[in-house]
Amino acid sequence: MIEFRNASKIFKSEDRTIEALKNINLTIEKGDIFGVIGFSGAGKSTLIRMVNLLEKPTSGQVLVDGQDLSKLSEKELRQAKKNIGMIFQHFNLLRSKTVFDNVAMPLKLSKTPKSVIEERVHELLHFVGLSDKANSYPDQLSGGQKQRVGIARALATNPSILLCDEPTSALDPQTTTSILQLLKRVNQEYNVTILMITHEMEVIKQICNRVAVMQNGEIIEEGTILDIFSKPKTETARNFVRSVLRDEIPQSIFHILQANDKFSKIYNIEFIGESSGKPILSQVAKSFAVDVNILFGSINELQGVPFGNLIVELQGEEAEIARAYDFIVQQNVLVNEVIRNGG
Amino acid sequence: MEVSLDLILQACWETLYMVSISLVFGSLIGLPLGILLVVTRKGHILENAFVFSILNPIVNILRSIPFIILLVAIIPFTRFIVGTAIGTTAAIVPLVLHIGPYMSRLIENSLLEVDKGIIESAQAMGATPLQIIFCFLLPEALPSIVLSITTATIGLIGATAMAGAIGGGGLGDLAITYGYQRFSTITIVVTVVILVLLVQGIQSLGNLIERKIRRM
Ligand SMILES: Nc1ncnc2c1ncn2[C@@H]1O[C@H](COP(=O)(O)OP(=O)(O)OP(=O)(O)O)[C@@H](O)[C@H]1O
Ligand SMILES: [Mg+2]
Numbered sequence: 001m002i003e004f005r006n007a008s009k010i011f012k013s014e015d016r017t018i019e020a021l022k023n024i025n026l027t028i029e030k031g032d033i034f035g036v037i038g039f040s041g042a043g044k045s046t047l048i049r050m051v052n053l054l055e056k057p058t059s060g061q062v063l064v065d066g067q068d069l070s071k072l073s074e075k076e077l078r079q080a081k082k083n084i085g086m087i088f089q090h091f092n093l094l095r096s097k098t099v100f101d102n103v104a105m106p107l108k109l110s111k112t113p114k115s116v117i118e119e120r121v122h123e124l125l126h127f128v129g130l131s132d133k134a135n136s137y138p139d140q141l142s143g144g145q146k147q148r149v150g151i152a153r154a155l156a157t158n159p160s161i162l163l164c165d166e167p168t169s170a171l172d173p174q175t176t177t178s179i180l181q182l183l184k185r186v187n188q189e190y191n192v193t194i195l196m197i198t199h200e201m202e203v204i205k206q207i208c209n210r211v212a213v214m215q216n217g218e219i220i221e222e223g224t225i226l227d228i229f230s231k232p233k234t235e236t237a238r239n240f241v242r243s244v245l246r247d248e249i250p251q252s253i254f255h256i257l258q259a260n261d262k263f264s265k266i267y268n269i270e271f272i273g274e275s276s277g278k279p280i281l282s283q284v285a286k287s288f289a290v291d292v293n294i295l296f297g298s299i300n301e302l303q304g305v306p307f308g309n310l311i312v313e314l315q316g317e318e319a320e321i322a323r324a325y326d327f328i329v330q331q332n333v334l335v336n337e338v339i340r341n342g343g
Numbered sequence: 344m345e346v347s348l349d350l351i352l353q354a355c356w357e358t359l360y361m362v363s364i365s366l367v368f369g370s371l372i373g374l375p376l377g378i379l380l381v382v383t384r385k386g387h388i389l390e391n392a393f394v395f396s397i398l399n400p401i402v403n404i405l406r407s408i409p410f411i412i413l414l415v416a417i418i419p420f421t422r423f424i425v426g427t428a429i430g431t432t433a434a435i436v437p438l439v440l441h442i443g444p445y446m447s448r449l450i451e452n453s454l455l456e457v458d459k460g461i462i463e464s465a466q467a468m469g470a471t472p473l474q475i476i477f478c479f480l481l482p483e484a485l486p487s488i489v490l491s492i493t494t495a496t497i498g499l500i501g502a503t504a505m506a507g508a509i510g511g512g513g514l515g516d517l518a519i520t521y522g523y524q525r526f527s528t529i530t531i532v533v534t535v536v537i538l539v540l541l542v543q544g545i546q547s548l549g550n551l552i553e554r555k556i557r558r559m
Pocket of ligand 1: 011012018019020038039040041042043044045046047199
């Protein structure tokens with residue numbers, strides 16, 4: 001478990017002070033894959049670096065399993081760090097050492113016996129799917145393979161927490177997915193709590209169960225991924241959600257609608273969980289004197305829960321459309337009228 | 344008067360002697376000094392304003408004194424260290440004082456080339472400062488350090504040419520005394536050719552080792 005309690009960070013240089021983090025309060029529970037998303041400069045890296053004390057909080061506390069690392073002696077801190085693995089955007093592997101020696105490094109630092117190192121490294125390389133690369137050098141690997149080495153290295157000392165600072169930002173979408181799947185296995189098979197920084201909502205969507213949105217050194221929104229995706233409260237969160245879930249009518253459909261002179265209204269209906277299984281639209285068409293025209297739809301899965309939206313046009317008498325609308329609202333789905341701009 | 348083969352061989356030997364001994368002692372000073380200049384600077388793993396603000400100017404001062412002046416300026420110190428102020432061995436003292444600080448700057452640059460992310464990953468693993476230096480910084484900087492030492496060695500060859508001023512001997516001294524003062528063109532040509540071959544050889548060797556380490 002990781003807890004931020006009123007944690008702040010101020011960077012001072014000769015000519016200016018930057019308040020990188022302002023009063024952060026956040027709890028990451030054991031077993032979470034917790035995502036933190038925000039634009040460049042929001043303070044995400046500073047936040048994650050406070051967990052293993054690469055950055056000391058200016059005020060407030062960061063507790064890891066109830067322990068305030070800044071209160072530990074140098075020696076105790078080094079011990080505590082073995083419980084916290086970290087991977088990086090640019091992998092930070094040693095170019096002068098083989099894959100095997102890179103993964104073995106954390107164990108060598110703590111003077112682990114050679115035979116134990118040998119066994120552990122091979123087990124980890126097998127886990128990340130790089131058994132055949134033990135004697136290669138980082139320069140001979142692809143970006144995805146390098147990150148796998150990074151993950152194996154971070155797991156070497158059997159940590160219970162893994163910090164990931166933009167682990168997929170240097171990778172293409174396909175490799176990103178494979179690395180995220182690997183991180184999910186790390187979470188499930190090794191029971192590792194993951195704190196992950198990213199600026200891509202797609203990454204959050206693929207593996208996180210909770211997410212915090214950061215802006216200007218503050219957490220402006222936090223919740224389960226379903227909460228944030230279905231009911232984003234801030235404009236920033238809405239924009240991030242929109243980057244993966246489209247809920248705007250494509251331009252081409254707008255043009256067709258503008259050519260249409262029948263009376264109609266357009267609604268965006270969002271489905272979450274079981275409501276996505278209900279035949280709401282066919283009931284509307286049967287029970288009311290309206291025609292249902294589906295303009296756009298998407299369905300996604302978040303944390304194993306189906307989640308999606310439909311944009312529909314209801315054609316008919318105005319009063320009848322209003323009655324149909326009331327019916328839809330009663331079905332426990334979110335529905336908003338879409339204003340036809342420029343129409 | 345013409346120069347003899349014996350004299351040339353003797354001079355070659357003196358140059359190699361001065362260069363190799365100075366290089367060893369120079370490295371013993373330059374390497375640790377270079378490391379200290381890096382790790383004690385602001386924001387680094389052993390940040391120490393006091394140590395840095397003493398070492399940095401000392402290196403600068405030694406680096407700014409022209410070698411020919413250093414050579415004579417420290418004669419009392421040389422006599423104190425090796426018992427005499429003239430001769431080949433005596434020349435080694437100023438050579439070391441000259442090349443040590445120079446090398447420390449080269450090593451400093453080599454170490455600063457190492458990506459900050461490497462240090463960060465080491466710190467995240469809980470490495471001690473000594474482990475960071477020996478298990479991360481030095482191995483990562485090794486190819487560049489080899490090139491730095493190559494450059495320093497060639498610099499030393501140049502400096503030994505002035506050692507004649509205190510009776511140090513060597514190829515440079517030979518060129519001056521026979522070639523310049525006694526108008527022996529052949530001596531100048533021969534010593535220059537030897538010096539060029541020596542520098543070429545050392546540079547090629549350095550490059551070869553560097554490429555080996557980088558596995559290219
Ligand atoms: N060591 C430092 N000294 C001074 N300012 C810093 C330092 N580290 C970060 N900052 C500042 O703190 C703010 C937050 O930086 P941080 O690196 O945490 O942002 P980020 O959200 O990770 O951005 P990015 O997506 O670009 O990595 C920025 O304004 C940055 O300039
Ligand atoms: Mg960052």
